[in-house]
Amino acid sequence: MKRFKKILRYGFIGIVGLIVVSVFWNYPKLTILSGYSAKNMASSVFIGNRTVEFTDVNDNNFAPVNLADDEVNTTEKSAIASVFGLKERKAIFREGLGSVLINDDFDEKAPYVTPTRSKSKTNLPFPYGDLPQKDTVFTSIDYNKINDVVNSIFDKEGARIKKTRAVLVIHKDQIIAEKYADGLDQNSILLGWSMTKSVLATNYGILQKQGKININQKAPIKEWENDERKEITINNLLQMNCGLAWDEDYGSISDATTMLYIDEDMTKPQIYKEAIHKPNEYWYYSSGVSNLLSGILRKQFDSYQEYLDFPYREFIDKIGMHSMLMETDMAGNYVGSSYAWATVRDWARFGLLYLHRGNWNGEQIFNPDWVDYVTTPSPTSEGDYGGHFWLNSGGFYPDAPRDMYSANGFQGQRVFIIPSKDLVIVRFGLIGDAGVDFNTFLKEIVSSIQ
Structure with a gap:
């Protein structure tokens, strides 16, 4: 029995050791994983107009990115992600410029320049305008x-x-x-x-x-x-x-x-x-x-x-x-x-x-x-x-x-x-x-x- 307990103890120590080594080697990667998740979440929600749930189930649902957890603040238009609570990253949305991952030195309140857009509608059918395309049937198409x-x-x-x-x-x-x-x-x-x-x-x-x-x-x-x-x-x-x-x-x-x-x-x-x-x-x-x-x-x-x-x-x-x-x-x-x-x-x-x-x-x-x-x-x-x-x-x-x-x-x-x-x-x-x-x-x- 003592021998069995000894084997279990050493086995447990070995498993813990492997976990520690794995975390040590992969810890820097968590910055990338949480960064990907935060950036993609912010863009999906604030550009793509999709929900957090939809993004989790679809866009961010692949290994190892799905290890990250996200929190979205719709008021300030931001997303924060971390992996097991580690390496937290933040992405913010800015109108006209999209979402961007930021670091601690970034001034979120600083004014920013945006592109000038011209979005006037054209009274033409697709693709040259916004009206439905003309009904066309090609006899050459099956x-x-x-x-x-x-x-x-x-x-x-x-x-x-x-x-x-x-x-x-x-x-x-x-x-x-x-x-x-x-x-x-x-x-x-x-x-x-x-x-x-x-x-x-x-x-x-x-x-x-x-x-x-x-x-x-x-x-x-x-x-x-x-x-x-x-x-x-x-x-x-x-x-x-x-x-x-x-x-x-x-x-x-x-x-x-x-x-x-x-x-x-x-x-x-x-x-x-x-x-x-x-x-x-x-x-x-x-x-x-x-x-x-x-x-x-x-x-x-x-x-x-x-x-x-x-x-x-x-x-x-x-x-x-x-x-x-x-x-x-x-x-x-x-x-x-x-x-x-x-x-x-x-x-x-x-x-x-x-x-x-x-x-x-x-x-x-x-x-x-x-x-x-x-x-x-x-x-x-x-x-x-x-x-x-x-x-x-x-x-x-x-x-x-x-x-x-x-x-x-x-x-x-x-x-x-x-x-x-x-x-x-x-x-x-x-x-x-x-x-x-x-x-x-x-x-x-x-x-x-x-």
């Missing part, structure tokens, strides 16, 4: 098949495998299929995650059309002037082949997670990374590059107000994407890597702008050759990536048209643009390729149109 395909990408009742939240299919400017998961509809505002990168890049296409920037010029970064990084161009940044070190890992404390959930100024982390390759020699996906580009964009204007206004004035509000909101970091920079919100129909408008090569109902927002640029494969990307857009020229989706390109985001957010079929397909969800067979989905959608 509507029964396309509805079956769209339904197939949603989970059956009770299942949580495909986790699709919304699908919209547009052919020749007409919605030919649209479906939403329970609790969402055409007015629901959804986070595009890294689809924001494509929105950010569009600003460079507009500036180039206006003759205010040349993307082949050297990146205007003072810290790079006296070393090999001085050869990096804006083009290298847009194509993600600048050769700078970066760790884009979301399962650990990495460059990406530190930037998004700890750093005050998200435009700076990539600046201080060393060059491990020469430009055009190595392609590597980096959210740090996108936020660096947001910082470079800010330098193109004489005032902060002009920087805030530019995306909305020059194309977002101009093409009727009035639901879109681009969030900023603590330093006031657009988080160009990750944080743009809009309805599914407004994300579709973005896809249509590119489908029509920058022309929006007769007005040229950016030059047609900008589309040629963003769809040209970046060197060493194996045909998968262009200028802040993903490509299918390398056959990533083997049964989809090779001219297809897309804005892609975390958890399977997609705006697919297929010029050869006059198609824009938008899909929102909570899981990507790991749960959804996009190749078959795209193949069947395309085959539904003769």
Whole structure:
């Protein structure tokens, strides 16, 4: 009996020891987990107009983020999250700028500048206005098949495998299929995650059309002037082949997670990374590059107000994407890597702008050759990536048209643009390729149109 008690005692000590070691190694990660939960909760509630309960059950219901507990203050528009009461983080909502994780040094009561918006309604049918689209039936479309395909990408009742939240299919400017998961509809505002990168890049296409920037010029970064990084161009940044070190890992404390959930100024982390390759020699996906580009964009204007206004004035509000909101970091920079919100129909408008090569109902927002640029494969990307857009020229989706390109985001957010079929397909969800067979989905959608 004594021996048995001794074994139990040592076993208990061993278990406690393992728990202590586990907490020690994972304690720093709790900052990231609680930060993700607080930020996502604040944005979901105060931008997406969803409840705390809905967000807990859906948006934040995946390991290990679901370890965090959230408290929302609707009066001050904030969310606080912690994991087992540890590493408490706070996010606040500011009208026009979205939600932002803050630290102890942030002055919540300080006045702030907001973007100027123009949200006048247009007396035209969708997509160029706010009226219902004209009734149009295409004899070339098998509507029964396309509805079956769209339904197939949603989970059956009770299942949580495909986790699709919304699908919209547009052919020749007409919605030919649209479906939403329970609790969402055409007015629901959804986070595009890294689809924001494509929105950010569009600003460079507009500036180039206006003759205010040349993307082949050297990146205007003072810290790079006296070393090999001085050869990096804006083009290298847009194509993600600048050769700078970066760790884009979301399962650990990495460059990406530190930037998004700890750093005050998200435009700076990539600046201080060393060059491990020469430009055009190595392609590597980096959210740090996108936020660096947001910082470079800010330098193109004489005032902060002009920087805030530019995306909305020059194309977002101009093409009727009035639901879109681009969030900023603590330093006031657009988080160009990750944080743009809009309805599914407004994300579709973005896809249509590119489908029509920058022309929006007769007005040229950016030059047609900008589309040629963003769809040209970046060197060493194996045909998968262009200028802040993903490509299918390398056959990533083997049964989809090779001219297809897309804005892609975390958890399977997609705006697919297929010029050869006059198609824009938008899909929102909570899981990507790991749960959804996009190749078959795209193949069947395309085959539904003769």
